[in-house]
Amino acid sequence: MKEKQLFGRQVLADTMSVETNQQSRLIRRPAMIETSQWVICQRCSQKTTKQEVRLPNSHYYCPHCFQLGRVTSNLWLWSLPEPNQFVQCAASPLTWTGELTPAQDACSRQISDIFAAGKTHLLWAVTGAGKTEMLFHGIAEALMKGLRVGIASPRIDVCLELAPRFQAAFSGISQIVLYGEMERPYDYCQLTICTTHQLLRFYHAFDVLVIDEVDAFPFAADPGLNYAAEQAKKESGALLYLTATPSKKLQRQERQKKLSVSYLPARYHGHPLPEIRLKLTSRWRQSLVKKRLPSPVKTILRKITSNQRHFLLFVPHVKDLEGVQSALKYQFPDMEVATVHAGDENRHEKVQQMRNGELDCLVTTTILERGVTFANIDVIVLGADDAVFSTAALVQIAGRAGRKAAYPTGLVNFFADRQTKAIKEARRQIRFVNRKAQKEGLIGGQSRG
Amino acid sequence: MAECLLCHRNSQEQLTLWQLLNFQPVEHSLLCRTCLGSLEAISPEQACAGCGRAWSDQLCTDCVQWREPSNFKNRAMFQYNDLLKQYMSQYKFYGDYRLRKVFQTRIVHEVNRFKADLVVPIPIDAATQQRRGFNQVAGLLEPVKTVEGLMTLESDKQQPQSAKNRQERLKSKQPFKLNLKAEKFNKKRVLIVDDIYTTGRTIRHAATLLLDAGASEVMGLTLAHG
Numbered sequence: 196m197k198e199k200q201l202f203g204r205q206v207l208a209d210t211m212s213v214e215t216n217q218q219s220r221l222i223r224r225p226a227m228i229e230t231s232q233w234v235i236c237q238r239c240s241q242k243t244t245k246q247e248v249r250l251p252n253s254h255y256y257c258p259h260c261f262q263l264g265r266v267t268s269n270l271w272l273w274s275l276p277e278p279n280q281f282v283q284c285a286a287s288p289l290t291w292t293g294e295l296t297p298a299q300d301a302c303s304r305q306i307s308d309i310f311a312a313g314k315t316h317l318l319w320a321v322t323g324a325g326k327t328e329m330l331f332h333g334i335a336e337a338l339m340k341g342l343r344v345g346i347a348s349p350r351i352d353v354c355l356e357l358a359p360r361f362q363a364a365f366s367g368i369s370q371i372v373l374y375g376e377m378e379r380p381y382d383y384c385q386l387t388i389c390t391t392h393q394l395l396r397f398y399h400a401f402d403v404l405v406i407d408e409v410d411a412f413p414f415a416a417d418p419g420l421n422y423a424a425e426q427a428k429k430e431s432g433a434l435l436y437l438t439a440t441p442s443k444k445l446q447r448q449e450r451q452k453k454l455s456v457s458y459l460p461a462r463y464h465g466h467p468l469p470e471i472r473l474k475l476t477s478r479w480r481q482s483l484v485k486k487r488l489p490s491p492v493k494t495i496l497r498k499i500t501s502n503q504r505h506f507l508l509f510v511p512h513v514k515d516l517e518g519v520q521s522a523l524k525y526q527f528p529d530m531e532v533a534t535v536h537a538g539d540e541n542r543h544e545k546v547q548q549m550r551n552g553e554l555d556c557l558v559t560t561t562i563l564e565r566g567v568t569f570a571n572i573d574v575i576v577l578g579a580d581d582a583v584f585s586t587a588a589l590v591q592i593a594g595r596a597g598r599k600a601a602y603p604t605g606l607v608n609f610f611a612d613r614q615t616k617a618i619k620e621a622r623r624q625i626r627f628v629n630r631k632a633q634k635e636g637l638i639g640g641q642s643r644g
Numbered sequence: 645m646a647e648c649l650l651c652h653r654n655s656q657e658q659l660t661l662w663q664l665l666n667f668q669p670v671e672h673s674l675l676c677r678t679c680l681g682s683l684e685a686i687s688p689e690q691a692c693a694g695c696g697r698a699w700s701d702q703l704c705t706d707c708v709q710w711r712e713p714s715n716f717k718n719r720a721m722f723q724y725n726d727l728l729k730q731y732m733s734q735y736k737f738y739g740d741y742r743l744r745k746v747f748q749t750r751i752v753h754e755v756n757r758f759k760a761d762l763v764v765p766i767p768i769d770a771a772t773q774q775r776r777g778f779n780q781v782a783g784l785l786e787p788v789k790t791v792e793g794l795m796t797l798e799s800d801k802q803q804p805q806s807a808k809n810r811q812e813r814l815k816s817k818q819p820f821k822l823n824l825k826a827e828k829f830n831k832k833r834v835l836i837v838d839d840i841y842t843t844g845r846t847i848r849h850a851a852t853l854l855l856d857a858g859a860s861e862v863m864g865l866t867l868a869h870g
Contacts, residue, residue: 250741250777258742265739267777 199383203277203343203400205238207264211273220275222398227255227268236266238395239419259419262375263395274398277429281341281385284367289335291328291364296465298637299329302457306435307333309455310403315434317409317449317456321628322439322565322594325463327357330405330435331364338368338385342402345387345427347394349414351375353407353566358388391420397427404428408565409436409445410587439565439594440587440624460628461637466603467629469574469596471589471622473609479577483518486525492577493526495608499573500527505549506573506606508558509592511581513538519558519577534558565591571602579618580611589621648676649743650730674746682727686720686869695844696720697869710814711844716851716862720841721747721754724870732839732868736780744783747867751837755788758863760835762828764793766850767820781839784867793834794850795823805846813843820850826857833861841866 196206198217207226212218228235235242236257248255250267257266295303302318309316310333320326330346337344346361348354351374358372371382373389381396391406391414406414406424414420428434436445448454462468476482476489488496499506510519516534523532531554535545542562549557550569557563561583574596579589589609596605611618632638647654653676673680684698692699694707696718703711722728735743755763765781773779782790797819805813822829834854838847841864851862 247742251779251782252777254777256739256741256777258740261734261738261740 198275199280200381201273201275202280202383203274203397204381205272205274205396205398207238207266207270208273209270211271213275217275222274222276224272225268226266226270226272227257229255229268234268236260236419237272238263238266238423240422241419260395263392272398277343277400279341279343279402280383281343281369283341284339286339287335288338288365288367289331290366291331293328295325295328296463296637298459298461298635299325299463302459303329303332305457306330307336309333309435310337310433313402313431313433315436315454317436317438317441317445317454318459319441319456320437320439320459321462321468321632322591323462323464323468323568323598324439324459326407326437327360328463329459334386334403335365337403338365341385343385343387343400345389345394345397345401345404346407347389347391347404347424347427348407348566349391349411349420350408350566351390352562353411354388354390356566356568357407361386361388391423394420394423394427397423399426399429399432401428402432403435404432405435405437407437409438410440410442411565415442440590442587460635461632462598462603464600464603465638466597467632467638468625469593469605469607470625470629471593471607471609471618473579473611473614473618473622475614476577476610476612478612479610480515480518483515483522486522488519488522488526489610492575492610495575495606496523496527499606500530500555504573504606505552505554505569505571506556506575507549507563507569507592507595508556509564509574509576509584510558510560511578511583513560515578516558516560523556523558531555532558535563536560537562561588561592563595564588565594567595568598569595570599571605572596573606574608575606576609576611578611579609580613580615584617586617586620586624589617590624593621593625646673648679649674649740649746650679650727650734651676653678674742679727682725684723684725686722688719691720693717695841695869696864696866697841698723706843712848713852713855713862716848716855716864718841718844718847718864718866718869719754719758720866720869721750722868724840724868728868728870735783736776736839739776739778741778741783744778744780744786747784748787751784751865751867752787754865755785755835755837758835758865759833760863761832762793762834763788763790764834764836764850764854765790766836766838766846767792767794767796767823769796770798781837784839785837790837791824791828793822793824793829794820794853797821805842810843813845816845818849818853819846820853822853822857828857829854830858831860832858833863834859835863835865838864838866839868841869 198213233242234255239260241259255268368386369384370386371384373393449456474491479489482489513536520534533545535542548554593607596607597603686698692704694703694711734740768779836850847864854862
């Protein structure tokens with residue numbers, strides 16, 4: 196194996212040989228640690244009872260991270276220490292020429308300081324605040340110093356949307372994008388963009404690591420991935436979490452002063468977040484059986500179509516997609532409608548069609564709740580009282596409207612058979628940040644094009 | 645609350661009144677109801693008399709063209725559909741050995757119906773055994789008393805069957821030899837078990853060997869057909 200392939204990585208094998216004279220610097224750690232009852236995976240930190248994962252050859256395996264190649268108790272994790280073998284640039288590598296608003300600029304400066312100091316920090320900024328742009332200056336400084344930078348997100352879609360923006364912003368820097376189904380093999384680059392699962396393959400690699408959409412599934416629910424993030428950065432490295440909707444756990448860490456936070460309650464274009472309007476329906480699934488949308492939904496759709504606007508329609512489950520689509524086709528025969536869900540093979544094409552304005556309506560599950568931007572849309576949620584819609588999901592969904600400076604407004608209508616805690620909390624959060632932004636003078640005066 | 649081993653969703657199983665009042669430990673299903681619902685069982689009455697695919701009780705077009713030995717009948721339990729493909733990929737290729745238990749109860753039930761004298765799992769080659777750490781068919785048959793009646797021939801780098809097309813598969817040579825003395829099979833009814841029946845080439849090679857060794861009847865059972 197080439198030595199570069201091992202810098203800051205951890206590779207699973209029983210033996211390992213490396214070209215050139217790095218052999219003596221190889222770090223070898225057992226892939227699993229055994230106690231009398233448990234085995235603990237050294238890649239993802241998850242522990243399992245021995246009895247559950249004993250193989251007939253009397254070794255054990257980790258049932259939590261096998262998608263990245265199965266860890267067994269007879270293997271080793273091999274790495275070479277990260278040497279930061281990058282070309283140092285004399286001038287800033289930042290090729291992005293946009294401007295930050297004063298509020299963005301303040302956050303951006305805090306982030307630069309956090310990166311330089313190697314701290315752990317949370318950037319809590321509303322949907323459409325322009326989080327990515329706030330990273331650019333801090334990352335530019337890090338790259339100039341020859342540091343290794345990683346940007347990770349639990350969602351592939353988010354990674355794929357971020358990659359071209361970083362490529363454009365740092366056009367002279369070597370960049371690689373890593374995710375499960377990628378075709379390009381791994382390469383040692385100064386800037387890595389990857390899914391949080393891929394962090395399991397790194398060991399003390401990054402001087403700066405950013406986790407975008409930190410509250411999204413599966414990162415939030417998987418302790419193995421939290422461990423992976425800690426282990427993928429150097430011990431002295433900085434770790435920055437980004438989200439518009441931090442989990443209770445992150446908020447608690449902030450209150451306990453275990454985590455510092457930068458807070459930005461307004462969008463970059465200086466318009467407030469569209470607030471959620473809620474209408475109650477009665478047994479909407481039963482109306483769908485008769486190919487009819489509940490009448491309040493129909494009323495809103497009439498309004499949307501007469502204004503010739505496009506919209507996203509969120510439903511709780513994959514099985515709801517078809518009923519909604521056929522009711523739409525029956526009651527609005529001229530409307531161009533498509534449906535999309537996580538397992539849909541044509542998912543990326545349909546999202547692109549929606550972006551191009553070829554569709555009037557895209558009926559979707561929560562996969563489009565975050566990380567995607569459509570220019571000029573309204574948002575509808577049907578069955579907003581379903582348990583799949585957490586407060587965070589609802590706030591993210593509402594945040595799909597009015598993201599672009601050219602079209603800063605949009606309707607956000609929720610329909611539910613009953614009010615839930617999640618709906619109440621989502622509406623409260625959006626009103627709260629708007630009021631806060633108003634108070635800080637971030638809304639109205641300073642929009643930019 | 646138990647997590648489905650395939651889709652990782654929490655299966656929200658409600659206890660029935662019977663389970664509550666029974667005061668017996670409740671056996672949790674390893675898969676959720678959605679995944680279990682995607683299984684397509686093949687009924688023995690609605691299956692090809694040669695290969696066991698879902699068909700009428702006549703021979704299917706493939707079996708009319710080729711089936712040797714001609715007195716070998718296979719029973720397949722499920723269609724090899726998307727869910728079963730996902731299952732096999734996670735079990736075999738990723739090596740998640742926990743999944744062996746998913747079908748065990750059903751397999752024991754099927755095996756018992758054959759009333760065979762000997763149950764022989766299809767073996768895997770030594771390199772795969774070493775890498776995977778288990779034989780997937782033996783794992784499925786864990787609660788059943790089996791004999792290792794066959795072993796793979798030491799041939800230089802065989803291409804796996806899954807990497808070939810139908811014509812190439814049918815041409816492949818005998819990959820097994822007996823692992824026991826031929827007398828052991830003499831006048832015995834033998835059941836061979838494999839994971840998937842595709843062209844039938846593999847399991848029928850095994851059947852030929854056992855019939856030549858003197859078995860009175862050789863039958864086949866596979867988890868899936870496709």
